[in-house]
Every structure is written in structure tokens, then in C-alpha cells.
Amino acid sequence: MPLLLTAILLGIVEGLTEFLPVSSTGHLILASELLGYKAETWATFNVIIQLGAILAVIVLYWRTFWAVATGVFKGEATSFRFIANLLLAFVPSVVLGLIFIDRIEALLGNAVVVAVALVLGGVAILVIEALVKAPEEAPGVAAVPWRKALGIGLLQCLAMIPGVSRSGATIMGALALGVERRTAAEFSFFLAVPTMLGATTLEVVKNHDELTSGHVDWGLVGVGFVVSFLVAIVVIRWFVGLISRRGFAPFAWYRIVAGSVALVWLLAR
Known part of the structure; x- marks a missing residue:
């Protein structure tokens, strides 16, 4: 497959799945199996283009970020709580990520783990949707009690297992802790900014020599970045509206079907 087409497809996959509870990392791993390219060759590319999806959050919610920034200078308590x-939610992923980095990287090459995690995660979403009745009022990220914020951060660490989904773990974790749907989704969006920036920074430090050796095709990285940004803009707008009307069950059934099909295909090869 031409490199440019691969870059575009990976950008689309990243933009589509980063903020949906379906696992962007898992889909990128399965894409490597399906398309037949070497996953290790594109590992750094996949991490860097996540910044395109993160930029989409900053662009769409710039008013929120601006209000928080100005509020800090004004000494507003709401901004400091935000x-x-x-x-609080970011710290657990930093600590556990550094402790278990070798084991995490070993799992990234295992597509079967991704398929199983997709199925189990889908079942978990259906269970949470059926049993947990989150409040209707949307208080906002700043109003989430600190213990719940820390709990969301701990649950985010489940996404270190590829296929679990960072957004899925944080959103469903927030719902299980009693946070309203829209606030849970926005908390996940905002938490993605420091989390993905941290992951990208770690990847850049680890692969500094490769990145500065001239072997990286920055043109392809730029294509993937732009594509993931544009797709993520559309997905975030659509996602917030959908969960307000339909909840998370459609994503759960997608995970179960996609994971089951992938597992059967992987084991039958």
C-alpha cells in the first residue's frame, strides 16, 4: 500500500476513535494486522498524530480553556478546581505508566489482547448503562468532587491495556461514580490533553535519535496530523449530541461485534 494512503487511513482511524469509547490504540493495532504494514515502523507516527486529535479539543473548547486561563489570573475558585x-486525574497515569511501561509496550503488539478487550469493554459498557443512573444535571468539570476526579484518573489507567479505550474507561468510570453524561464526556476530552501530551513527550524522548536522524518522513506525519484533526473535529461534535440522545449502548454493541469478528479472524489465520 502506498505510504501516503497508509498515513491518511491511520489519520482517519485516529480521528474517528480517539474520543469514542472504542479504543484508538486498539484500532490502530488491528489496522496494522488488516492492512499488513509493520506496526513498529508506524509506532512513533501513531503517537504524534494523536496531537492532531488533541488540537481538535482545544479548538472546539477554546472558550472553556480561555475562561479557565483568565480565571486563574483573576483568582477564581472555579478555574483552580477545574x-x-x-x-488529580492525570497523575495516576503518569505514575503507573512509568512503572509498567515495558509491560504496556509488550501488549501493544498483541492484536488478540485488543480483540478480547474490545468485547469485554463492550459488555462492561452495557452493564454500566443498565445499572447506573447518572444525574440529569450537568455541573461541569470544575464541580466534580476531587475524590471522583481521582477515581476517574485511576480508571483511565485501565486503558494501558490496548483495546480497553482511554475515553471509554474515563467516561464509563465517571458515570459509574455518579457523574452526568455530558460532564463525563467533556471530562474525558479535557483529560485527553495532558494525557496525550505526556504520552507524545515520552515517545519523543525515547525516540529522539530516530526523530533527529532524518529517517522520519515529516510530510507523512503532517498528513496524518491534519487528517486526524479534521476528523476529530467532526466526531467530537457528533459524539456529544449522540450520547445525549442515545447513550453509549451503540458503541458497546460495535465493540462486541468488531472485537468478535477480529478475534475469529486472528485465530483462524
């Missing part, structure tokens, strides 16, 4: 909640 930042404190995101930091």
Missing part, C-alpha cells in the same frame, strides 16, 4: 481535577 485545573486541580484534571491534574
